[in-house]
Amino acid sequence: MKSGLSFLIAALRSEIDELDQLSRMSELVGTIGRLVHALQRERGISNVLLASGGQRFVAERTAQIAECATLEQTVRERFDALEADPRRLGNSARLFSRIAWVVPGLDALPALRQRVGGLKMPATEATSAFVKVVAGLLAVVFEAADGATDPEISRLLVAMFNFMQGKELAGQERACGAAAFASGQNDAARQQQWLHLIESQERCFQVFSEFSGPELEAQWLAHLPPAQTAELERLRRIACAAPAGVALDADLSPLWFDCCTHRIDAMQIVEERLADDLRQLCSAKIARARTDLQTHESLLTQIAHAPPAAPAAFFEQPATPLFAASPAHGAPPYGRQLERSILDMVQDQSQRLQAMSDELDTVRASLNERKLVERAKGLLMAHRRMTEAEAHKMLRQTAMNQNRRLIDVAESVLAMAEYLPASGKA
Amino acid sequence: MKSGLSFLIAALRSEIDELDQLSRMSELVGTIGRLVHALQRERGISNVLLASGGQRFVAERTAQIAECATLEQTVRERFDALEADPRRLGNSARLFSRIAWVVPGLDALPALRQRVGGLKMPATEATSAFVKVVAGLLAVVFEAADGATDPEISRLLVAMFNFMQGKELAGQERACGAAAFASGQNDAARQQQWLHLIESQERCFQVFSEFSGPELEAQWLAHLPPAQTAELERLRRIACAAPAGVALDADLSPLWFDCCTHRIDAMQIVEERLADDLRQLCSAKIARARTDLQTHESLLTQIAHAPPAAPAAFFEQPATPLFAASPAHGAPPYGRQLERSILDMVQDQSQRLQAMSDELDTVRASLNERKLVERAKGLLMAHRRMTEAEAHKMLRQTAMNQNRRLIDVAESVLAMAEYLPASGKA
Incomplete structure (x- = not known):
């Protein structure tokens, strides 16, 4: 028969x-994150190669492909290691399912590169192929964030996911704008798509700021020099605020590309920093939990040799409400162990776990929100044959008109899914 | 390098x-559930023993203690087995923490029994000691339900937790009424407490009905003969609707006790049935998943010997929205395996997992609701020195006055926790 303290230790070991x-x-x-960054660069380089009829960026592309291959190897090794490890996180089925989805995408990269190298596909098609692989990789990151059981780590993972997603949208915006400026004109569909990319990006960076903490946010802002932001906004205005069909100055194309590229490279620096913070946070937490565990275990040994406490103490403890999450004790956690009853320790642990679980719910709410909005968009795209940008605009417009939050509108759309007309394709 | 199919299999193995x-x-x-039932009986018997000055139920009590000890042994063995098993559910830290809390309670039972046997404590004190142990056991059941990752199983576990909780409240109501009738009078505080027990019970059985499915609900209703329910309601009315302080007919005491006991014993039958259903559901699901796994694994062997599919297929698949949860495919799941691409299988799996996760969110919402209401009550009890019944009444009254749901009022209370006056005890 194991004692209460053994289970306290088991709880700590689980943590x-x-x-x-x-x-x-x-x-x-x-x-x-590093592989995604490399693929984003390869996507840009491939576009230039295809647009220039194979004249530009040939050497750069070879180097970039080599870098991608190295990073892909590392990611795949980590995927394989996850599969080989018998320990599982709570959502591992979904995580593996996401990995199962993206691995064939990685498998298909060599064939894609061959077609790009042979100039056998239009730039837009190459772009969407890369977009698809990156989306698959980001879906894995989403599950990693969704499966986190520690609120602080979950916070950083949510910040990271949103930052990566924002960066990817910035990359798509670069491609969208480059195509517009290079072709010397913009049409209404592209304008709408462009505005959608801007808005979605901003939403991502907003969530990032909310969850990353003040230090990282400050670092991110420091990487946005006002002059560069002004230039970016000027070019956006020229292309998006002009009436559709008006000619664009093709000479602005390299200016646009450089401006976006600077911004995206700065993002990569912030992202690396975020990854570092995440690593350090995990190590610090593990070290702390191990110290606690040692303390508990030595206490277990001491108690095994001490006379048993009066068992009726259990009934003398004041009853705790089942789900209490009271503020942390003022007393030092494990200062005078043998004098504090084990029941106090259990109570402390239970309250700490409860508080963690509550905070986790808050952090996850942001992931859930994104999930619902994406699904509502998907539904509208399928049933009303809309583009993503149109679906997003419709949801946002409804939210503004009805003075409701975007998430509430998304929920209503999903709730009335059965009433939507079937797709015209059927 | 592992293939997409390997990760599909890993996802299935995780499931x-x-x-x-x-x-x-x-x-x-x-x-x-069985141990709780036995402890509830022991609680009732102990009350009678103490109230009769050691005259009644001496032999019954000895037999009942022996039954409790056997069942306690089984529960402890399962606790120990959980601790020894290296596999962990997502919320195992919280689960172990709950177990760590209740084990000292079980340890303290012999000392409690000694005091009861020596007639050395008032009946009310013995009752609250048993209530506390039962609450600790139910908290373990709550975590079991909260940690479930399969929506159908989670549904039954939520039904089970609510049924067990309702049954415990029915047991407390029996004790409350027995004390009132035996003493020949009722006061306002006990009336309020009694009404609170009735209302909380009804809420539990309502959630049970919502989650247990029509068959179990019908079985539950079949165990409530109208004549017995009428008798119960009549006795409740006599005691609770009368002005406080009016004398009660002490001869109604055994009638009340028998009426409640019949009801509680019927609950135990339904609970056993629920436990059976749960067992069968788990076995059926495991068998089904194992068959799927076999199919996938043999497919993996076939594919290892077949020429590789054109990898570019990945890019020809229509893009799926990341969080799509479309209705299940009409085609038989694994009928013509080699003809269906693995990507289709991945997509199916991913959508199935997503749909499961969505349904799970719905089921868990009910647990979360209870958690929030309990915590809001706890807060009011601590800050305004209320009894549980008073806190519950206040929340319910606010909800009615403001035409809001109980859960919304509870959330508001928790959100304004900092503004509540500090407890007078400080």
């Missing part, structure tokens, strides 16, 4: 196991 | 692991 796994997930997310 | 663990948790919950 350490989870932290270990979160630490591995955080490493994976950092690795995925 | 099976989780189902295995849920199956163990369901067994544990069933065992806890």
